[in-house]
Amino acid sequence: MRILIAEDDLSSRLTLVGVLRKSGHEVIEAKDGIEALAVLHQENAPRMVILDWMMPIMSGLEVLQRLRGQAHHPHCYILLLTAKTEKNDIIQGLNAGADDYLPKPFDTGELLSRINVGKRMLDMQDSLAEKISALRKSEKKHRLLLEKTSDLICSCSLNGQFEYVNSSFSQEVGMRESEIIGKRVQEVFPPEAAEKFAACQGHVLRTGQEHRIELSLNPVDHEKCYLTSITPVTNDQGALLSTLCSSKEITERxxxxxxxxxxxxxxxxxxxxxxxxxxxxxxxxxxxxxxxxxxxxxxxxxxxxxxxxxxxx
Structure with missing residues (x-):
């Protein structure tokens, strides 16, 4: 693992470098806060940092505050190395953005253990970021499919308010998406269709089973007919969250x-x-x-x- 050591004391820095390289880590050195910031702003910067609190020109605390104040900067795990052992000092360092701290003089075994903890944390963050990215790609793909289909797709809350509608739905009812979201069914559908839909949704919420009805949803062309499926959406524990509705035109049929x-x-x-x-x-x-x-x-x-x-x- 690539680790940045920011330590102004040469003896302490060489000791840290020796311990970490012996444990198989790649080490980058900085003798003050300015050099540390320069390294951390480089492409492919180390994501594990051992940062001494007391350094000339720019202290470790200032480095922390600048890094954590940059929202766009990739998160790195920072182990604050300090001779300050008072409780208030430790709280100040952690509040400034340190992930962990290690008092001087440090124990080699404790240092390596804390680095291993930091590595596990970074690995967990990377894994979570990958899953979030995959979910976003999947969501984007499914949203694109929903927008391209000619079927009318909508999602309703348990109290009958629209949470999502696709473009085909908006076009059919003659309202923009922003005008529909948050409204109840009775405010969007023609009266007869709204009454049938509400009754069907009530049946779905009571039974937890999908139900289908035929509806005329167009406020002008009452000859157009849709077969509407209302499906319950539940969480992992089976609790109802909303209903998903899909309407396919069956006028010709x-x-x-x-x-x-x-x-x-x-x-x-x-x-x-x-x-x-x-x-x-x-x-x-x-x-x-x-x-x-x-x-x-x-x-x-x-x-x-x-x-x-x-x-x-």
Missing amino acids: KRLELFREMGREILQLLNESLPLKESLARMIELLKLRTSFDAIGIRLQAAIPVLPLEAPA
Whole structure:
């Protein structure tokens, strides 16, 4: 491990260098605080520092304060070496940013043990930093996928407030993301959809099981239909945290189902061998009942009065 020793006393510095090199460490030397800071601002600077408190030009305490005051500077583990053994002095050094301290004259075994503790701490920090970086990359990847999908994705708190919505969701409900976050379902969805959604979410929260419903979420185009899945989100202990909602448009599927059902009903009418006028009248009612498009029905209705009641002999 690379270790910086900042010690103005030559005898103490040589002793430290000898002990650490004998233990297999790479050692960089500095005879005062100015040199120590210069080394620590270099690229690939040592992350373990043995820092003497009392040094000329710049004391170890000043070095500590400058380093810890630079938020961008990579964290290094600092062992403060001092002849000050009063409790208040130790507190002052630790408050200034020292990770540990070692009184002079030091014991070789204690010095190496404290360095090993520092190494374990740095290794733990590196491991944690790697995990955080991996989580951030994963989060970024998943967020990108959520933003690219045409499905409407949202997350709701346990009291029904929106915590996250993707761009497809914002576009469908006609509101910006910033306008949606924090609002309740009743403030975003059309009334009928809001009532169905709230009831479904309540069922999910009570049972802890995923549930699906069909909703019309567009405030203008009420013909658009979505199959919405509401899934509970829990922590490792199984406690509910929120709900995740995914809505896939099924308008075309519903329209095809409607046409198939209309086809079956029309065939049934034709099989009843009714007079033509009555058959047409019932077909018109069927079209009005099943669709919102009356153009065909209006034309048929206009033609009925001129149709003969019975076919000519």
